[in-house]
Each structure stands twice: as structure tokens, then as C-alpha cells.
Amino acid sequence: MSQISQSTVRRLSHYYRVLEEVETEGGRVISSRRLAEREGITSAQVRKDLSCFGSFGRRGLGYDVAHLREEIRAILGLGRRWRVAVVGAGNVGAALLAYRGFARQGFDVVAVFDREPSRIGARLGGLVVQDVASLPAVVAREGIEIGVIATPVSAAQDVADRLAAAGVRGILNFAPRKLFVPARVTLRTVDMAMEFEGLSFALARAQPPRRRARG
Amino acid sequence: MSQISQSTVRRLSHYYRVLEEVETEGGRVISSRRLAEREGITSAQVRKDLSCFGSFGRRGLGYDVAHLREEIRAILGLGRRWRVAVVGAGNVGAALLAYRGFARQGFDVVAVFDREPSRIGARLGGLVVQDVASLPAVVAREGIEIGVIATPVSAAQDVADRLAAAGVRGILNFAPRKLFVPARVTLRTVDMAMEFEGLSFALARAQPPRRRARG
Numbered sequence: 001m002s003q004i005s006q007s008t009v010r011r012l013s014h015y016y017r018v019l020e021e022v023e024t025e026g027g028r029v030i031s032s033r034r035l036a037e038r039e040g041i042t043s044a045q046v047r048k049d050l051s052c053f054g055s056f057g058r059r060g061l062g063y064d065v066a067h068l069r070e071e072i073r074a075i076l077g078l079g080r081r082w083r084v085a086v087v088g089a090g091n092v093g094a095a096l097l098a099y100r101g102f103a104r105q106g107f108d109v110v111a112v113f114d115r116e117p118s119r120i121g122a123r124l125g126g127l128v129v130q131d132v133a134s135l136p137a138v139v140a141r142e143g144i145e146i147g148v149i150a151t152p153v154s155a156a157q158d159v160a161d162r163l164a165a166a167g168v169r170g171i172l173n174f175a176p177r178k179l180f181v182p183a184r185v186t187l188r189t190v191d192m193a194m195e196f197e198g199l200s201f202a203l204a205r206a207q208p209p210r211r212r213a214r215g
Numbered sequence: 216m217s218q219i220s221q222s223t224v225r226r227l228s229h230y231y232r233v234l235e236e237v238e239t240e241g242g243r244v245i246s247s248r249r250l251a252e253r254e255g256i257t258s259a260q261v262r263k264d265l266s267c268f269g270s271f272g273r274r275g276l277g278y279d280v281a282h283l284r285e286e287i288r289a290i291l292g293l294g295r296r297w298r299v300a301v302v303g304a305g306n307v308g309a310a311l312l313a314y315r316g317f318a319r320q321g322f323d324v325v326a327v328f329d330r331e332p333s334r335i336g337a338r339l340g341g342l343v344v345q346d347v348a349s350l351p352a353v354v355a356r357e358g359i360e361i362g363v364i365a366t367p368v369s370a371a372q373d374v375a376d377r378l379a380a381a382g383v384r385g386i387l388n389f390a391p392r393k394l395f396v397p398a399r400v401t402l403r404t405v406d407m408a409m410e411f412e413g414l415s416f417a418l419a420r421a422q423p424p425r426r427r428a429r430g
Contacts, residue, residue: 005256010221012416041220080419091309092310100391102408146415176316191228191316192314193320194228195403199387199401200291202292
């Protein structure tokens, strides 16, 4: 399991969601076909992905829902909680703090920072916005391991440097630029345009329907 | 090329970005190794992905940057412009409207809607927020093909219904719930927690470094 691609990890996240849903509905066994249930994933792909991490299914019987969910949970590092700091209290930061899905998956946002005096001290998503100058002390005191960069592009590298120096292990970057971090820090950049590209890819391949006439 | 997975599309988006970068730097030829340059993608994967769409490279010579970029651009449906409406003028909507990457990739946000009287008429990202009741007329008049759902969970299905009825071809959903749309509408749901899961996966597999002592 030395080379697991980001694509595989995304599919594992997807399987995890399907398993949660099926478990909520009371299902106890699931087929690779049901797990595939998303455009472009085949049952064969599901079996291949899951075989990378050990043998979870029984031929002809499908997968045990609760067991597989727990296994994927552990593989994705969701068997524990992660303490997260968001840097940037603008729209992206506010959107992230309002998002309910994170806590459920084990990500606790415990601090939010900004450098604008007008924002420092304001409340956002139940937290008080702190001065980014206090980031090293807060990261150490709160045991923060993941930093989220939700600043404008111009500030992003500086924030990455501060987060790395403060000792975070992972950075999730929402600023659309390439950042440089020490090798011991894991960096992911979220590119929102990619989400649109997935859609335009599908639309470009579909036959455009005739536009309905409108009064 | 009947079954192209979302994972492949994401990798194509990635290759496209690397090609843009290399082209900006004046590079004319690129190796599959350089195209792979991201955690977990191998050169073999790059060659396999690109071979799905035709033969772009010459053995031992690498890929022609400008040509490959144009090909991927066409495959991703970026060879044309898409007209987009955002529904929901809260934090997520505001963050999307502020994002500069979309226009560059061919996505023009031409309308933004909300149902809150306090938001209607306000300006957001250079647009005036319109009443969601006017959505059908605006979609038809403006030739909008993609709708983005940036509302709270409780409103998301209603907005999806309105967008589908208004005739959009694709929907990008940021609300964390499952939506139902007619088969002729392509739906993508953006799950922000998945981005965190990619990070926690990497961190869970890495050895946690010893925490530095701090005064």
C-alpha cells in the first residue's frame, strides 16, 4: 500500500459515505455494485480499491457494512479527532466555519485567525477571531495539527510559512496558488475550478438538449 | 472512452494546470514524469490516462506542451465558455463569486440569486443579487447552463428543482445532502470534508513527529 493515489482516497471517502447511508437505513451487507453507485466507478474498481487494504468481502456475499465502514474510517485517519485552525476570516473562512460536515468526520476547528484589526475579536462560527501574530502560541497550546489557508492569494505563502514554523503537520490551502512547505508538512490545495471542470467534462460529452422555447 | 471516472477527470484537470504552468515558463516539451508531479500519480498512470483519449506523446520525446494542453482543454469542455448562476448569496456564494479561477477556465458567473429580502438587490462580486423567483426567466434570457447551489441544506432540493425546471444542464451542489434531479441534468456534489479526508489519510499514515517543547 505504498502508492495510494489521491483518486483512490477520494473513492474511499465516497464508499465511506455510502456505507454510512446504508447503515443509517439499517442495511448490514452491501455489494460492490451498490458501493460503486457513482458516475464512472465500476464494481471492479471497488473490489480493486478495497483489495489494496486487505480482504473485506466474501465472494458472492458482499461486504459487511459496519465492518467495512470501520476499516475505511481507520484507513482515512477518521478513527481519531484532528484539531484544526483556519487562517482567514473572510468568506471562505466563514463558509468553512459554518460547514457542519467537518465535526462529524472528526475535524474540530478550534481556532480562527486574521490579520485585519477590524476582524480580530469578532465572533465567527462560535469562535473569536484571533490575531495571526498569536498563531504559534495558539497552535502549541491547542495541539493544532492541521492549518487551513483561507486568505487572499497574496497572503497565502506567508501564512503557510507561519503554520509550518508553528509545527502543524498538514495544510489545506484554498488560495489558488502554488505554495512551498517543508517536506515534513503535508500540503493539499483545493482547486474549486476542478469541481466545475468535472461538470463541464460531463456536459461537453452529452448531447445538448434542444432549448425549450419560452414566452 | 465510454467510462471515464471522476478520478481520471480530476487528473486531467491536474495535467492541464501543470501544462499551463510549463507553457508560461516557456517549456515546449514535457515528460510523463513531470506531468505526474503530484503525490500518488505515477508516470505509468499519466501515460495510461492520456492514451484513453488518443496518442499524444512520442516515445522518448515526451509530449508537446501546447498541443496536449489544447487537447485536454477540449476534453474537459474548456474550449468554450459556460454561463453559470449561483443560488445563495451567503458565505459560500460570496466565496465563489470572489474566486478568480473560474473565469480563467471558462466559467462566467452571470447571475446570483437569493430568497432573503435583505439580500436581494445587494451587490456581490459585481452582480446584483436577484430574487430566486425570477430564476426561470433569467436562466432562459441569459442562456445559463450551469447552476450552483450555495444555499443551506434545507433549501437545496427546492433550488435543484427550480434549476432543473428552468432548464439548466448541470448543477454543482455545495449543500451537504443528497439531491434528486431529472436524468437529463448532470449533478455534482462538492463535499468539503473529502478534502480534509485526503489530508488526514496522509497524516494518519505518516509517523507523527515528536512535538517540540515550547516555553
